[in-house]
Amino acid sequence: MAEHTIHQGEKIKRFREMLGVKQDALAMELGDDWNQRKVSMLEAKAEIEPALFEKVAKALKVPKEAIENFDTKEAVNIFSHNSYDSSTINSYNCSNTQIFNPIEEILKIYKEKEALCERMLKDKDEMIARLEKLLEK
Structure with a gap:
């Protein structure tokens, strides 16, 4: 076979x-x-x-x-x-x-995505603040 x-x-x-x-x-x-x-x-x-x-x-x-x-x-x-x-x-x-540990990779990806979300929220807050300043003028 x-x-x-x-x-x-x-x-x-x-x-x-x-x-x-x-x-x-x-x-x-x-x-x-x-x-x-x-x-x-x-x-x-x-x-x-x-x-x-x-x-x-x-x-x-x-x-x-x-x-x-x-x-x-x-x-x-x-x-x-x-x-x-x-x-x-x-x-x-x-x-x-090299030993590949999928759990470590998943945790790494999760942390990267979490950091990205935090940066996106910070950028959103900054953009809202800028727009509010523009509206005040």
């Missing part, structure tokens, strides 16, 4: 779903010329141009290597075992020495 390999579009789809990102949200991150349908078509592609693949990884805020090296069989194997002893961890072959 031939081993089923997951194509690049499917890997992007699985990562997007694991991160809880909707196709519409990914489309917004990719730019004005993107929409949900175009993301769906991208996820159906076996091969994706390297520049676009990198752009999608950046939009998902994950290293492209994490998506490229994603192995469903290995992921299922890791998640299906509730006990993580040292032999389980050591048997997992990581080709990249």
Whole structure:
């Protein structure tokens, strides 16, 4: 029986779903010329141009290597075992020495968005103050 390999579009789809990102949200991150349908078509592609693949990884805020090296069989194997002893961890072959922690990435993104909201509120207050001064004149 031939081993089923997951194509690049499917890997992007699985990562997007694991991160809880909707196709519409990914489309917004990719730019004005993107929409949900175009993301769906991208996820159906076996091969994706390297520049676009990198752009999608950046939009998902994950290293492209994490998506490229994603192995469903290995992921299922890791998640299906509730006990993580040292032999389980050591048997997992990581080709990249950098460890990717999705929870840390999510917290980082949340903090960035929180700071952006605070800056936007400050800008709004400043704009209202300027408009009030203009109206007084």
